[in-house]
Amino acid sequence: MTSKAFKWSRWFGGGKADAEEQSAATTGGSIQSGEPVEVCVAANDLEAQVIKSFLESNGIPVMLQGDAISKVYGFTIGGMAEVRVFVPELLAPKAIELLEAGEEMDAEEATESGDAPV
Numbered sequence: 770m771t772s773k774a775f776k777w778s779r780w781f782g783g784g785k786a787d788a789e790e791q792s793a794a795t796t797g798g799s800i801q802s803g804e805p806v807e808v809c810v811a812a813n814d815l816e817a818q819v820i821k822s823f824l825e826s827n828g829i830p831v832m833l834q835g836d837a838i839s840k841v842y843g844f845t846i847g848g849m850a851e852v853r854v855f856v857p858e859l860l861a862p863k864a865i866e867l868l869e870a871g872e873e874m875d876a877e878e879a880t881e882s883g884d885a886p887v
Contacts, residue, residue: 803858805832808865810853813845817852820868827867829860 811817814835821831835852844850856864 805855806858806861807853808856808861809868810851813850814840814852815845817854820854823871824854824856824864824867827863829856829864829867831856 809820811820814833817833817835821833824831832855833852834855836849838844839850
């Protein structure tokens, strides 16, 4: 029977350095450097989760911030339901570009289907 050593460091932060090195190679710096930047405000948690999935599928880590009371009482509209979307400072321009491109695509689809926004 072959024994393979289990690497605890992989599960407890050992791989973090590798991820930061890879990020530094592609973005010119660590994605952890700098402050998180707010790139948009979602109307509710559902919309925020869709935005988060979209950005993460494009390689941008996302942090969401909203009022806990909105989840407790299930607010889905209004100021208390809003969720702010933050990304690392170095990736903020790319995130904003992706979000704007997504909005333009939605507007074009609405125009083509005859459901022009009011």
